[in-house]
Amino acid sequence: MGKNDHRVEAVLQLLRKQAPLSVKQDKFCNTACVERFLKAKGDNVKKAAKSLRACLSWRDSIGIDHLIADEFSAELADGVAYVAGHDEESRPVLIFRIKQDYQKFHSQKLFTRLVVFTLEVAIGTMSKNVDQMIILFDASFYRSASAFINSLLPMLKIVADFYPRRLHSAFVIDPPSLFTYLWKGVRPFVELSTVTMVISSLDFEDSLEFNDFAAYPRASSLRFDQSLMEPTAKIGSSASSRFSFTVSHHFDSLKPWYLSLTDTSASKVGPTSPSPLGPALISPLNARSLSFASPAARTPRGGINDGNYSSRLTRKSLFPSTPMPPKSAAMASGGGKKVNHPRTPRPSFLQSPAVFFRRECHVSRTEKNREAFRPVLKLYRRPYDEMIYRSKMRPPLGGLISIVTPNLRRKHVSLSQRF
Numbered sequence: 081m082g083k084n085d086h087r088v089e090a091v092l093q094l095l096r097k098q099a100p101l102s103v104k105q106d107k108f109c110n111t112a113c114v115e116r117f118l119k120a121k122g123d124n125v126k127k128a129a130k131s132l133r134a135c136l137s138w139r140d141s142i143g144i145d146h147l148i149a150d151e152f153s154a155e156l157a158d159g160v161a162y163v164a165g166h167d168e169e170s171r172p173v174l175i176f177r178i179k180q181d182y183q184k185f186h187s188q189k190l191f192t193r194l195v196v197f198t199l200e201v202a203i204g205t206m207s208k209n210v211d212q213m214i215i216l217f218d219a220s221f222y223r224s225a226s227a228f229i230n231s232l233l234p235m236l237k238i239v240a241d242f243y244p245r246r247l248h249s250a251f252v253i254d255p256p257s258l259f260t261y262l263w264k265g266v267r268p269f270v271e272l273s274t275v276t277m278v279i280s281s282l283d284f285e286d287s288l289e290f291n292d293f294a295a296y297p298r299a300s301s302l303r304f305d306q307s308l309m310e311p312t313a314k315i316g317s318s319a320s321s322r323f324s325f326t327v328s329h330h331f332d333s334l335k336p337w338y339l340s341l342t343d344t345s346a347s348k349v350g351p352t353s354p355s356p357l358g359p360a361l362i363s364p365l366n367a368r369s370l371s372f373a374s375p376a377a378r379t380p381r382g383g384i385n386d387g388n389y390s391s392r393l394t395r396k397s398l399f400p401s402t403p404m405p406p407k408s409a410a411m412a413s414g415g416g417k418k419v420n421h422p423r424t425p426r427p428s429f430l431q432s433p434a435v436f437f438r439r440e441c442h443v444s445r446t447e448k449n450r451e452a453f454r455p456v457l458k459l460y461r462r463p464y465d466e467m468i469y470r471s472k473m474r475p476p477l478g479g480l481i482s483i484v485t486p487n488l489r490r491k492h493v494s495l496s497q498r499f
Contacts, residue, residue: 087125088114094129095136104145105136112211120244135242147197149470149478159464161198163205163472164216171248172202173214173459178231179221188234195235197477199243204474212248215239216460220281225258229266240271250276251453253460277449284450284457 091114095101101109109132117135121127139145149156156162160182164173176198183191202213217235222228232252239247252259255278267273470478 084115084118085111087118087123087128090125091118091129091132094125095133098129098133101136108136108139116211116245131241131244138242142193142196144196144200147193147200148476149197149473152194152197155194156466156469159466161194162464162469163198163202164459164462164464166205167214167455167459170207170210171212171214172205172210173216173456174198174202175216175218175460176235177218177221180223180227183231191231192234192238195238199239199246201473201477203246204477205472212246214248214456215250216456217250217252218460219252219255219259222256225256225262228255228259229262233266233270236270236272236276247272247275249452251449251456252276252278254279254281277452279449279453281460284454 088111092109095109114128114132117128117132118125121131152160159175160178161174161176164175166172176195199213206213215235217232219228219232222231236250250272252263255263260278263278270276
């Protein structure tokens with residue numbers, strides 16, 4: 081027996097000295113379970129035995145052996161908490177989409193039992209070589225950051241105290257705006273804060289790998305549907321949900337209009353009479369506010385500067401709202417010299433070797449969180465299916481209710497076909 085086996089036996093002996101273990105408790109306290117408690121307590125036998133005894137008492141008080149799916153029929157129908165699938169390393173991925181008003185209408189004990197039930201279902205789906213899970217906390221249904229903190233911390237404490245070394249990583253997705261400041265204050269006191277990351281789903285909105293937003297109503301609602309806009313082929317008064325405006329036929333007015341990437345009509349802006357400027361077509365190149373254009377873009381095309389008018393008078397009469405700075409004497413005469421600004425000196429090769437590894441060593445925490453969340457993005461966007469989730473429940477967690485789709489009909493199989 082190795083040193084680790086001796087520690088496992090020592091922990092079990094301390095447990096049996098305090099109180100005899102039942103058949104279910106003895107089955108729960110297997111070698112892998114005791115090793116996880118030992119790792120969580122730094123291989124301290126006494127602390128591991130104390131923590132394991134507290135876990136056994138807590139499991140008896142919760143009544144884990146009597147948890148069934150029939151108790152959470154409403155939650156399973158709405159997809160409040162479920163196992164979405166497994167990642168590339170065969171770790172189960174849990175998703176909690178608990179609404180802010182859930183705890184107002186349900187007791188804390190029922191909330192705890194729901195969390196424990198989901199954790200037990202995830203553990204039941206683990207293969208022999210897998211002992212960790214991934215949890216996704218969808219906080220988009222919360223409006224208050226403090227309310228979400230009050231829901232998140234108890235869940236993390238349950239996992240840390242009674243499921244040690246089970247959590248591989250946890251992601252908080254789309255939390256309220258003030259959550260970041262509250263999380264910085266409580267993070268030093270949370271045991272699992274090192275594996276808990278904050279993610280924004282908007283960072284993955286344009287992902288090419290998972291760009292099917294039609295099946296995900298929440299993701300598709302964030303996009304602008306151009307088909308809902310009615311095309312306009314005439315110039316005149318227009319209105320939208322934010323403001324209304326009128327495109328004037330006077331050249332001095334600079335008013336906004338709707339810009340599109342395609343020229344849907346041959347509409348023209350400007351005077352209808354012949355003009356040396358020529359007609360101005362609405363296009364992505366000229367349909368812009370001239371007050372923000374460069375001096376070259378503000379200069380009209382054509383021969384407006386020809387004749388007896390100076391360029392300054394033309395600008396003043398044509399664009400009164402855009403004053404131009406006066407030209408200096410050197411620029412007017414054309415004899416201005418080019419000013420050479422001092423350049424930043426190139427770094428020497430005698431610098432610290434850490435400069436060559438700056439790109440690898442100084443990766444931001446946000447980028448690391450995004451890369452860690454990318455493998456489970458597909459599971460997060462996958463629609464919830466109650467029947468698939470119930471099929472992952474092992475007895476007795478599955479309960480007495482079985483869901484059969486109405487389109488599924490079993491064909492009659494004769495005795496000769498069965499064997």
